[in-house]
Amino acid sequence: MKQQNQEKYRLKGKIKILLLAACMAVMVTTVFASAEGGLVTGGASSITSGDNVSFTVNLENKEEYGTEFTVSISVSPSPESVTIENVNASGNAVSGSITVKSADLDGVTSFSGRVYPGDVTEETTYTVSVSIAGDVSGASDSFSFTVEPEEEETESADTEKTKASDEMANKGKKQSSAAIGSAAGSTAGASASSSSSSVTYNGSADNYLQDLSVSGYEFTQKFNKTRDTYFVNVKNSVTALDVCATACDSSATVRITGEDDVAEDMSKIMISVTADNGDVRTYRIYVTHGLEE
Numbered sequence: 001m002k003q004q005n006q007e008k009y010r011l012k013g014k015i016k017i018l019l020l021a022a023c024m025a026v027m028v029t030t031v032f033a034s035a036e037g038g039l040v041t042g043g044a045s046s047i048t049s050g051d052n053v054s055f056t057v058n059l060e061n062k063e064e065y066g067t068e069f070t071v072s073i074s075v076s077p078s079p080e081s082v083t084i085e086n087v088n089a090s091g092n093a094v095s096g097s098i099t100v101k102s103a104d105l106d107g108v109t110s111f112s113g114r115v116y117p118g119d120v121t122e123e124t125t126y127t128v129s130v131s132i133a134g135d136v137s138g139a140s141d142s143f144s145f146t147v148e149p150e151e152e153e154t155e156s157a158d159t160e161k162t163k164a165s166d167e168m169a170n171k172g173k174k175q176s177s178a179a180i181g182s183a184a185g186s187t188a189g190a191s192a193s194s195s196s197s198s199v200t201y202n203g204s205a206d207n208y209l210q211d212l213s214v215s216g217y218e219f220t221q222k223f224n225k226t227r228d229t230y231f232v233n234v235k236n237s238v239t240a241l242d243v244c245a246t247a248c249d250s251s252a253t254v255r256i257t258g259e260d261d262v263a264e265d266m267s268k269i270m271i272s273v274t275a276d277n278g279d280v281r282t283y284r285i286y287v288t289h290g291l292e293e
Contacts, residue, residue: 039141040130042112049120049150050229050284052266055143057130058110062102065134071100073113074129080118081220081231085290087111102134114266116286117147118229203276206249209283212271215242219285228283235291239263243271243285251276262287 042055057071075082078096088104105111117126124147131140208225219230225248234241243259258269269285 039132039139040128040143043128043143044145046146046148047117048148049117050268051147052117052286053115053126053128053145054112055115055128056110056112059105060109062105062109062132064137065102065132065139066136067102069102069132069134069138071102071105072131072133073098073100075115076127076129077124079115079126080229081116081286083114083116083231083233083288083290085112085114085288114288116231119284120147120149123148203278204249204251205275205277205279206247207252207273207275207279207281208248209245209254209271209273210248211244211246212283212285213244214285215244217241228281229286230284231286231288233288233290234262235293236289237293238289241269241287243269245271245273245283247273249276265289 038058040055040057042053044053047053057073059071062069073082073084073093074097076096082093082096082098084093084098084100087100087108100111115126115128117124125144126147127142127144129140129142132138210225212223212230213219214232217232217234219232221227221230223230232241239262240260241262243256245254245256247254253274255272255274256269257272258267261267262269265288267287269287271283271285273281273283275281
């Protein structure tokens, strides 16, 4: 009988342990759920190619994650750049992902970020995922936005005038060649007829840049003449930049706009290169502020 009573006490003890474990599991689940709620705010549902999306990571309950934790931000598909602002570990991630250590978040209850998808040729949906991995608990959140292609830029009136002038000049050349051929006799006329059927050279079509730079700063990507979008992070006090752009062809014309007004949080500098034949290529530099003075 004594042995039976002992078995009953043991069984009751096991049941109490199981109930306590169940309660603990519910409490841990509740911590995770509360940590995940409202982790990321901001964002946008749809933007136009060339624009950016900003968001905020909330860390009001960061003590729930423990003393050691990291915040990871990733974007899929990989954009041109991701910028993390107003924390000690501010920087850029061309790969589309970046990690901020807990040591860089002392006294910080929230920090912001921006996603720069760059120029897209077709409608693309990007997903921004934010996760926290700590030694006590973690959290995760995400949002998506769609980038719509920018409408093709129309050529400027000056370019249209240049093309019209070139066409008139070429027409005059053809008429002069025909008149000379007619006066030179039948043999010369046959030669002129053959010449008039050939392709007329309208000038070089090279509208690439040989070099592009911003004085005192470096782009997040290495310059390549076929890449038309670049990003640069500057000091908060900067309101103007010195942009240097050199065309590959000396006959091409380079025009820079926007370098004298970059005081906003995000600004865009446009560099247009007009080839000798009138074809135009546009390069873009996106400017953000965040470097320490």
